[in-house]
Amino acid sequence: MTAQALIQVLASGLLMGLIYALIAVGLSLIFGLMDVVNFAHGEFLMIAMYATFGLVLWTTLDPIVVAPFVVGLMFCAGAFVYVAVVRYAMRTKANAGMVQIFSTFGLAILIQGGAQYFFTPDYRSIKTSWLGGHTLDLFGIFLPWPQIYGGLISIAAFAALSLISRTDFGKALEATREDQGAVALVGIDRNKVFAIGWGLGAALVGLAGTVLAIFYYIHPQVGATFGTIAYVTVALGGFGSVFGALVAGIIVGLVEAITALILPPTMKAVGIFALYLAVVFFRPSGLFGKL
């Protein structure tokens, strides 16, 4: 294989990895804030993809233009899920971990069923968009524009996240994560911070959804595929670590691209999963996780 072909593979892997990081970071953020794993995370992605598809169809605007609306919508959806479901799951004393897992799993199945009911199990795709189908020729290396756009969006989102920690809200978030009881004493409403945290997490995965909708098929099960990758990414990077999600996302993208070179395409996930297992075997809390 030529060096050029290798660079081609690594560059596509890197771009996809940045998108994986964007999908995963919301999950990690929510866990870091309140120790809850949202097993409906992939379904949030699916909702965002359908929302993008629907808005594009309805307004005939480009997916990039409707993206802010979808992200806003997802913020509300995330906050709503916290208020309507997770808040109650956190109140239980008996089997707390189990209740969190299964209440969000139930939600995931409910959302999948809802998508099937309203949109049918058919595969859909956005036929025309500014970026769809176009590639960039960079000295003989071909990169699809939607993926480049996704990579850039992801970098921008991570930059914005690192700035948020300097704002008042970022400080409130950090304080709530440190000590949920003490923040109440300084007048921070814990429930409000959690709701905004869920909104933010859903908005981030929603942003990834608006990107994926440009070049990926949209169907009720699409969340399951990306959901599993998101859990692996977060566990690999360390639950709760934003930086870990970025690094792990890139690693996952690169490993997936390399695996696809060596193994048959149906087995491309094996490389990621094996790497993940190898890492957690030596570092049970992931690369950047706190124990």
Next chain:
Amino acid sequence: MTDSTLTSLKLRGDAFIAKRRRQLVVAALVFAAVACLPLGIRDVYLQNVLILTLLYAAVSQSWNVLGGYCGQISLGHALYFGIGAYAASVLYVNYDIVPWFGMVVGGVLSAVLAVGLGFMTFRLKGHYFAIATLVIAEIGLVLVHNWDFVGGALGIQWPFGQDSIWTLQFARDKVPYFYFALGLLVVVWLVTYFIENSRWGFWWRAVKDDPEAAESLGVEVFRSKLAAAAVSAFFTAVGGGFYAAFVSYIDPESVMSFRFSLLFALPAVLGGIGTLWGAPLGAAILIPLTEITRSYLGGSGSGLDLIIYGALIMVVALAKPEGLLSLFTRKSGGKA
């Protein structure tokens, strides 16, 4: 120690033994009543639902050994179910070995694998463990998909043959399957019943409640988890072998997909984890409900059955975190 405390201890011991005996009597009555069901239910569709209910009750009870008693939430038990199904199918279809033996082979393979994987995963805590089990099962699914020896994506079709108890093939009458599934449930129930009060049983509950404290009191935490995983995997695989014989055709998705991992955990979670009757009760509610909604509402892929299924899981998890069994039991022990 005074005489009176000795007497009260002895009384408490007697009460405990009486309670254990009562549990056995109740179990005998319940299972006997269930055994009479086929006398009244002749409809093949309903018999199918009953068989699946008993099978999932048994497998969920096996999951309960690791997930409920020992507190290690596995989201990857479909792996062991699949190994059992594939072991029985490959041995029967390729080598003419009766499924009775194939199931046990699958069980032993699964138990060994569970111990091996346990060395890797039992250092992980909480969500990290759950996700690792999910990922391992996914790897297994992909590998089986690409393994031509076991039929790859096409799967394995059991040949049509004479009805026989040896090959577990009954084309005309489903009732023998019913009794096999019931037998499996009784065996798994009895195993849990006896383990519950053995040293392992106490160790498992200690590991579940507080691993650090248990360790400091001399409980071998790691070995306890390995033992629970082995028992749990063994019976899950036996259930998988039976399932293969029952449906006569398996492919990777139909025995190893994540759907099954969830299906094995849910009855125990709905009924009450770490209890003798939680998984059977959960299965008795969940399986008929999902099977019937699926055939009446989900036939066209409308998704209504999934909506009901998902909503049910959420409502029960949120409304009754201890499981539905807690509706029936009084606060046992009282002052004890």
